[in-house]
Amino acid sequence: MNSSLYGLAAExxxxxxxLEAVRKMKAAGYRQMDAYSPFPIHGMTDALDCHDPKVPWxxxxxxxxxxxxxxxxEYMTSTPVLDHLxxxxxxxxxxxxxxxxMNVGGRPFHSWPNFIPVAFETTILFAALGAVVxxxxxxxxxxxxxxxFNAPRFxxxxxxxxxxxxxxxxxxxxxxxxxxxxxxxxxxxxSEVAR
Amino acid sequence: MSDNSPAIFPASLRTVGRLAxxxxxxxxxxxxAGLGIGGSSLDRVIQYYYYGWIITLGFSLGCYGLMxxxxxxxGSWGYPVIRIWESGARMLPGLLIAALPIFLLxxxxxxxxxxxxxxxxxxxxxxxxxxxLNPTWIAIRAIIYFTFWIGSTQFLTGLSRKQxxxxxxxxxxxxxxFSAVALVLFVLTANFAYTDWVMSLELRWYSxxxxxxxxxxxxxxxxxxxxxxxxxxxxxxxxxxSVDNAVRKDYGNLLLMHTMVxxxxxxxxxxxxxxxxxPDEIEFYLHRFADxxxxxxxxxVIFQFFGPFLLLLSGKTKRKPMLLGAVATWLILMRxxxxxxxxxxxxxxxxxxxxxxxxxxxxxxxxxxxTAVMRSMSSALAIxxxxxxxxxxxxxxx
Numbered sequence: 001m002n003s004s005l006y007g008l009a010a011e012x013x014x015x016x017x018x019l020e021a022v023r024k025m026k027a028a029g030y031r032q033m034d035a036y037s038p039f040p041i042h043g044m045t046d047a048l049d050c051h052d053p054k055v056p057w058x059x060x061x062x063x064x065x066x067x068x069x070x071x072x073x074e075y076m077t078s079t080p081v082l083d084h085l086x087x088x089x090x091x092x093x094x095x096x097x098x099x100x101x102m103n104v105g106g107r108p109f110h111s112w113p114n115f116i117p118v119a120f121e122t123t124i125l126f127a128a129l130g131a132v133v134x135x136x137x138x139x140x141x142x143x144x145x146x147x148x149f150n151a152p153r154f155x156x157x158x159x160x161x162x163x164x165x166x167x168x169x170x171x172x173x174x175x176x177x178x179x180x181x182x183x184x185x186x187x188x189x190x191s192e193v194a195r
Numbered sequence: 196m197s198d199n200s201p202a203i204f205p206a207s208l209r210t211v212g213r214l215a216x217x218x219x220x221x222x223x224x225x226x227x228a229g230l231g232i233g234g235s236s237l238d239r240v241i242q243y244y245y246y247g248w249i250i251t252l253g254f255s256l257g258c259y260g261l262m263x264x265x266x267x268x269x270g271s272w273g274y275p276v277i278r279i280w281e282s283g284a285r286m287l288p289g290l291l292i293a294a295l296p297i298f299l300l301x302x303x304x305x306x307x308x309x310x311x312x313x314x315x316x317x318x319x320x321x322x323x324x325x326x327x328l329n330p331t332w333i334a335i336r337a338i339i340y341f342t343f344w345i346g347s348t349q350f351l352t353g354l355s356r357k358q359x360x361x362x363x364x365x366x367x368x369x370x371x372x373f374s375a376v377a378l379v380l381f382v383l384t385a386n387f388a389y390t391d392w393v394m395s396l397e398l399r400w401y402s403x404x405x406x407x408x409x410x411x412x413x414x415x416x417x418x419x420x421x422x423x424x425x426x427x428x429x430x431x432x433x434x435x436x437s438v439d440n441a442v443r444k445d446y447g448n449l450l451l452m453h454t455m456v457x458x459x460x461x462x463x464x465x466x467x468x469x470x471x472x473x474p475d476e477i478e479f480y481l482h483r484f485a486d487x488x489x490x491x492x493x494x495x496v497i498f499q500f501f502g503p504f505l506l507l508l509s510g511k512t513k514r515k516p517m518l519l520g521a522v523a524t525w526l527i528l529m530r531x532x533x534x535x536x537x538x539x540x541x542x543x544x545x546x547x548x549x550x551x552x553x554x555x556x557x558x559x560x561x562x563x564x565x566t567a568v569m570r571s572m573s574s575a576l577a578i579x580x581x582x583x584x585x586x587x588x589x590x591x592x593x
Contacts (some may be wrong), residue, residue, distance in 0.1 A: 060508070105472065113466045 006147035006195040007033075007167040008155075008178055010187035015041045018162040021185040022047045025166065028181060032170035036148065036163040056120060058134040059127050066126025070119040078102070079109040150194040204573040207428035212569030219562025229552025235546065239552075241303045246538055246553050248297060249393065250416075252290050253409065254564060256459050258283025259344060260381055260410065266351065269367075272445035275437035276421035278520060282571040283357060283417060284348040286426030288566055289451045291341045298334065304542075305352065306375060306398045316439070320399040328395050333580060340384045347377045350421035360580045367581060385410050394540035400479040402468070408460040415453040416530050419523040422446045426520030433577045434558035440514055447513030450526060452503065458500040482540040487547045491536045499529040 012018040014081060015037065022035055026047065035044055045051070075081060082090055082099040090096055101109045136142075148165055157163050164187075166178055182190045226243065232240045258280040265273030265280070273280075301308040307328040312318055326332075350369055358366040388407030394405045425438045425446070468476045483492060503522055512518045535553045539545045 091488065107470075107472075113469050187302065 004195050005168050006193040007165045008162050009151040009165045009193050010182040010190045012162040018164055021164050029172050030170050032167040034165050036157045038158055043190050055134055059130045063123045063127035066122040067119050070122025074115045078115025147195045152191050204505050205430040205432045205577050211415055214397055215562050215565035219559050222558025226552050226555030229555050232548045238303045241300045243354040243552055243556035244296050247556035251560040251564045255283050255286045255411040255418045258414035260414050261417050262379040265560040266370040272442050278572055279421055282568045285571050287345045305395055333391055340388045350507050360578055399475045400465050404460050404464050411456045419526040422519050423525035426516040429516035444513045453509035482509055486538045493548050495533050507525045
């Protein structure tokens with residue numbers, strides 16, 4: 001197989017057509033494909049089946065980490081816990097400045113009810129960061145070079161064309177058969193995409 | 196569903212109608228067994244009655260609120276169960292009649308109706324409130340709330356049923372326009388109503404989130420009821436066709452949202468009062484941290500919030516009808532427990548054992564209510580013909 005080929009691109013002029021094409025490709029057993037469109041197409045995420053179950057777990061884990069982190073920060077700063085720790089801990093840089101217990105209206109230093117809102121906020125913060133950073137890490141962004149830009153007229157995808165690209169990495173990829181199949185889905189044009 | 200005769204009331208819902216009296220009988224047994232705990236003095240009996248009424252009112256108002264919400268936003272999650280909510284809201288006249296004994300025997304419940312408290316100059320706050328919290332005004336306001344709720348329900352459900360016959364699509368927008376205004380007025384009236392009917396159980400306490408806390412609690416009840424019925428009959432008509440995994444996921448996500456809002460309201464009310472620590476504000480929690488009630492509160496934090504919250508986070512819970520049905524049933528039980536915790540510590544000499552007769556009373560009321568709801572539902576199509584065919588991924592690929 002030609003190793004300089006990234007895949008075959010079919011250009012469509014209608015979002016429903018490309019959605020239908022994706023479904024037919026999936027039904028025919030193709031897996032490695034991506035769809036490019038000037039705007040989000042409803043149902044395309046499901047049709048491409050590009051969910052990653054790692055993301056929710058990453059968000060969940062980061063959320064728990066945020067809870068512990070926020071609570072720990074409050075506990076260290078608002079209670080005299082530092083006085084009870086070994087001397088070398090207190091001598092660590094910044095440690096003595098960290099502890100600042102204050103008597104507020106006679107309430108205990110460890111006022112856990114008041115710690116909850118901050119712990120909640122750090123949960124949300126870390127979960128959101130987990131979602132953004134996890135998304136970037138898992139989908140490989142930022143990506144300065146992508147072969148799909150070698151597809152002819154690909155710049156039209158940011159205007160009014162829709163491109164479906166079947167990648168050579170697909171186990172079912174066969175130059176002739178895939179070309180024929182793409183042609184049968186009613187695209188304007190099918191073309192090669194160089195790597 | 197082309198046949199427009201209500202005679203084709205689905206067998207699944209007829210089963211619900213037959214199960215409902217069994218719930219009432221179960222409640223009666225529980226109530227009978229529980230009477231030994233607090234005795235059967237008039238005080239206690241009217242307290243159980245009042246609690247059962249508050250629970251049932253919650254279900255009806257929850258149905259009413261979700262009905263308004265669905266008419267406004269027209270989400271695809273509402274269509275399969277809108278008739279359950281419409282019928283639930285149509286029970287409000289019955290609840291108005293059932294409120295009469297509570298009003299007549301009010302001195303067994305409310306401090307503002309007890310002369311020995313209102314005549315004691317030490318209760319300056321209570322005496323100051325008598326201008327607002329007095330029987331005449333309470334009655335007038337109750338009639339205003341109920342008139343609005345019942346009137347708007349009759350109007351909206353009337354339009355909905357009329358559309359089954361005339362198939363006039365303009366009625367959809369008519370309901371939306373009306374409901375948008377009604378939704379705002381509903382939250383306002385419910386807020387005032389729960390201030391009158393539940394918050395005034397305490398001598399001096401007040402909380403501005405209490406009314407909306409009940410609104411969210413009620414709407415959780417109605418949503419959980421809809422989830423239970425649709426999950427139980429997920430492979431039977433009419434829900435086999437109308438509730439797919441996407442809609443079931445909506446119910447799961449809505450229940451998740453409700454548990455979060457419940458936790459948010461409950462916690463913020465408590466943490467603000469805890470931080471202030473002022474005599475007029477802490478009364479409510481002093482009653483609820485004494486006599487063993489604290490353990491019920493702690494139980495609710497774990498089993499009304501953390502348990503269902505973590506379960507509903509998972510997509511699996513929202514896909515498997517039986518799992519979602521079980522979580523929703525549990526949420527209803529937690530609602531009953533929680534509202535018991537909101538109400539009973541205000542009465543003298545109560546402890547967590549009172550949950551037994553209280554739950555019994557609630558089940559008696561709910562059994563009767565559900566029987567009546569199913570009867571009302573059987574006079575119309577279980578799923579209206581005006582259901583819009585939004586059957587693509589447009590709305591649920593989130």
